[in-house]
Amino acid sequence: MDADEEQEEVKNDLTFDQVFKRIKNYGWYQVFILCTIQCVAFSQAANMAGGLYALGGLIPTYSCTDDNNTFVYDKKNISKHSAEACVAIRSCQNLTKENAWLSMYEEFEWMCNPPHLLSTLASVSPIVGAVGFLVSGHLSDHLGRKWPSIAGLCVSIFGGLLIAIAPNWQIYFGINIVKSLLLPTYGGASFTLCMESVGSKWRLVQSFAFQFTIANVYAGLMAYLTHNWRLHYAVVNLLALPALVMFLFIEESPRWTVQKHKYAEAAKSINKIARWNRRPNVIHTENDMKRIDLGSHAQNHHYNIFHLFSQKKLALYCLSQIATGMCMNMLTTVLLMNIQDLAGSPFLNIALMGLLRSWTPLAAIAMERYSSWFGRKPLLVGAQGVVCLCFSAIIIISVTGYWDKLHALASGLALFGYAVEIGLVWVAYKTYTVELFPTVIRTIAVNTFSLSSMLGSILAPQLIYLKTFWHPMPYAGAALISLVSIVLAVLILPETKGKPMPDSLEEVKDGRMPVPAVDGKELDQLVPTKERK
Structure with a gap:
């Protein structure tokens, strides 16, 4: 077959996998996206670590040496006697404070608030965030991936700068609520943009752009160097401004533009990506974009969250994804709010929460690239099993009375379990989302599962509050939800490794898939010859 015949065959059955193969599945453009997303991750990790529900909530050790008033309140006893501690601390003349840094807890005298207030506020923010994810998913599928991402990033950076000058906890909480409502426009849209701008074989690799592996090390280091929560917020958000500029150079998702019948814009984006990837001679036209069977079976109307449950198959996928998302958020919140435990x-x-998962990208990539049988499902189920065992062991250590003796071991198990959850389970979970759900509702799926995962963030603070009555309660909740995730994944999820992403609901319903870029032999089985043009 000569070059002209090969070119004609590609054009006749053109898919995005074929397009990315021609302009390079993974080149300088994809590397630039990865670096940009990682720069954003640095600021996100630092903002999260410095918040009231993490390092910002560190409890000092208060010591009073008055002649008639001597006491010591610390993280072990102040929560149970907060009202007494408030009066005693405010009345002490010779008060000394020992803390890792100047936290919000110390500056805002949090011990003078009701004991349940912190957990209540920590549960309210995710509820608002859930609303944000619901709305942002629809906005992204209607307005595109790029500009909603940039809008959400602006909210993150400038909201963080406002937090740095918040005069009291009420203003801090108000700003945080606004951020929780608007920030989801970045999360769902940017992940979908990232995954839709790379060849199918590299989707798992590209998903690591959103990992906080190095970002958590950065967050812990910046908190240590600044010694003050206000300075921390100011510095990390000012340093995030270059990431905002970098994002402006990312192209809109060509999959989205084709699905919206903006063929000229899609061709322009593809050709720019080709130049980024040192393939300037590979040029695609508006007509090429029309040939891509992207959404050709889809009805021309707006999609919403209800389409995620419009088919039994999709509804079951949703159930499994919801459980896994809840697990990830619960573990993250439990670890951050329980950091002093x-x-x-x-x-x-905080740094170890990143460092301990530094091996996970290499392990996942090795299994992805060099193992024909190890796909998404073994990765998700196997990693989640390790997490369940880690937190079950912590429960045993606590209830058997060995907590003080084996405190370091229990802490190591918690950090390692978290690293596996966020390092491996997260990647399988996110990759499943973009590979199971078609283009027309993909961002809605990403944001809906981010929304439902907030249930874990809502429940976790209450588990932290309940540890006052039973110490291993947060770890028990984490172990239970991870077990539920395992069972549902085993029973429901299919293997999607190496399979092209569906573009329409009809493809999912009928079992039709676009032809992979690497092989066109299955075309006659998928689409009858008389229907091919």
Whole structure:
């Protein structure tokens, strides 16, 4: 077959996998996206670590040496006696405070608030965030991936700068609520944009752009160096401004523009990506974009969250994804709000939350690239099983009375379990979302599962509050939800490794898939010859 015949065959059955193969599945453009997303991740991790529900909530050790008033209140007893501690601390003349840094808890005298207030506020923010994810998913599928991402990033950076000058906890909470409502426009849209701008074989690799592996180390280091929550917020958000500029150079998702019948814009984006990837001679036209069977079976109307449950198959996928998302958020919130329950420096523990999962990208990529049988399902189920075992072991250590003796071991298990959850389970979960759900509702799916995962963030603060009555309660909740995730994944989820992403609901319903770029032999089985043009 000569070059002209090969070119004609590609054009006759053109798919985005074929397009990315021609302009390079993974080149400088995809590397630039990865670096940009990682720069954003640095600021996100630092903002999260410095918040009231993490390092910002560190409890100092208060010591009073008045002649007639001597006491010591610390993280072990102040929560149970907060009202007494408030009066005693405010009345002490010779008060000394020992803390890893100047936290919001110390500056805002949090011990003078009701004990349940912190957990209540921590549960309210995710509820608002859930509304944000619901709305942002629809906005992204109607307005595109790029500009909603940039809008959400602006909210993150400038909201963080406003937090740095918040005069009291009420203003801080108000700004945080606004951020929770608007920030989801970045999360769902940027992930979909990232995954839709790379060849299918590299989707798992590209998903690591959103990992906080190095970002958590950065967050712990910045908190240690600034020694003050206000300075921390100011510095990390000012340093995030270059990431905002970098995002302006990312192209709109060509999959989205074709699905919206903006063929000229899609061709322009593809050709720019080709030049980024040192393939300037590979040029695609508006007519090429029309040939891509993207959404050709889809009805021309707006889609919403109800389409995620419009088919039994999709509804079951949703059930499994919801459980896994809840698990990830619950573990993250439990670890951050419970950071003082772990042995060692809280700054080091934040850094370890990133360092301990530094091996996970290499392991996942090795299994993805060099193993024909190890796909998404073994990755999700196997990693989630390790997480369940880690937190079950922590429960045993606590209930058997060995917590003080094995405190370091329990802390290590918690950090390692978190690393596996966010390092491996997260990647399988996110990759499943973009590979199971078609283009027409993909961002709605990403944002809906981010929304439902907030249930884990809502429940976790209440588990933290209940540890006052039973210490291992947060770890028990994490172990239970991880077990539920395992069972549902085993029973429901299919293997999607190496399979092209569906573009329409009709393809999912009928079992039709676009032809992979690497092989066109299945075309006659999928589409009868008389229907091919």
